[in-house]
Amino acid sequence: MTDPPAALREGHHADVSGGRLRPAVFGAMDGLVTNIALIAGVGGGGVSANSIVLTGTAGLVAGAISMALGEYTSVRSANEQVAAEVAKERRELERHPQAEARELAEVWVGRGLPRNLAMEVAETLARRPEEALRVHVREELGVDPDDQPSPWTAAISSFLFFSVGALMPLLPYLLGFTNLWLALAVGGVGLFVAGAVVARFTGRSWLISGLRQLLLGAAAAAATYLVGTLIGVQGGL
Structure with a gap:
């Protein structure tokens, strides 16, 4: 009986490199928390619905651009650092192939491989420079x-x-509603759903993951609402 394909076997691993999931998850979470807190802050200050829409829209555009630039710079810099280290390792392999082979063998020995076998594999690998790299x-x-x-x-x-x-x-305001608490409730639902979706990839309880994100967002909204209320009162808004 032949083994089933890797993708169908129990225990087949998901992609955990972070190239796709991480920016998507952090992007959605940041968008939710940022605008929930922003809307709570200006709403707590007693501004009009139009001002809240303007503020929320500006926060959306500015935040999305900032996130995109930050992720691009971060990933690009990390890739450049890896490329520099790869180039350095390539030079070491060209100049000192035997020393590098011994170094690799020592790594494997430290993991429990017999020294003779580890050295034999490392020396054999050294004959294929690209694979060795x-x-x-x-x-x-x-x-x-x-x-x-x-x-x-x-x-x-x-x-x-x-x-x-x-x-x-922002959706309730864009649909014609002017109730701050409705907007925050919709944002809270988004936070819970986002947290529950993350649990699909992490294997955690969807309920716990959703509630955790909801509580974190609620804490941020409460803090900015309090600040907005205090400033609104003192400023006579």
């Missing part, structure tokens, strides 16, 4: 040089998901 980089740096996340994917994902998250608490 990939293995050395994985073992010494803990990264796969051929599977680095795309900065453009991270940037676009962050922009889109932040925008979706930030739009949630």
Whole structure:
């Protein structure tokens, strides 16, 4: 009986590299928390519905652009750092192949492989420079040089998901409602759903994950609402 395909076997791992999931999740969460807190703050200050829409829209656009630029820069810089280390390892392999082979063998020995076997495998691998480079980089740096996340994917994902998250608490106002608490409630639902969706990838309880995100967002909204109320009272708004 042949084994089933890897994708169908129990225990097959999800992609945890972070190139797609991380910016999407953080983008949506940041969008929700940022605009919920922003709307709570200005709403607590007693401003008009039009002012809340203006503030929330500005927060959405500014935040989405900031998230996209931040993710692009972060991922691009990380990739450049990996590329520099790979180039350094390539030079070391060209100049000192035997020393590098011994270094790799020592890593495997430390993991329980017999020394003779570890040295034999390392020396055999050294005859294939490109494969040797990939293995050395994985073992010494803990990264796969051929599977680095795309900065453009991270940037676009962050922009889109932040925008979706930030739009949630604005929806009631855009639909003609003017109740601050309705907007915050819609945002709270978005936070809970986002947390529950994250649990799909982490294996955690969807209820606990959703409630955790809801409580964190509520704490941020409460803090900014209090600040907005105090400023509104003192400023006579």
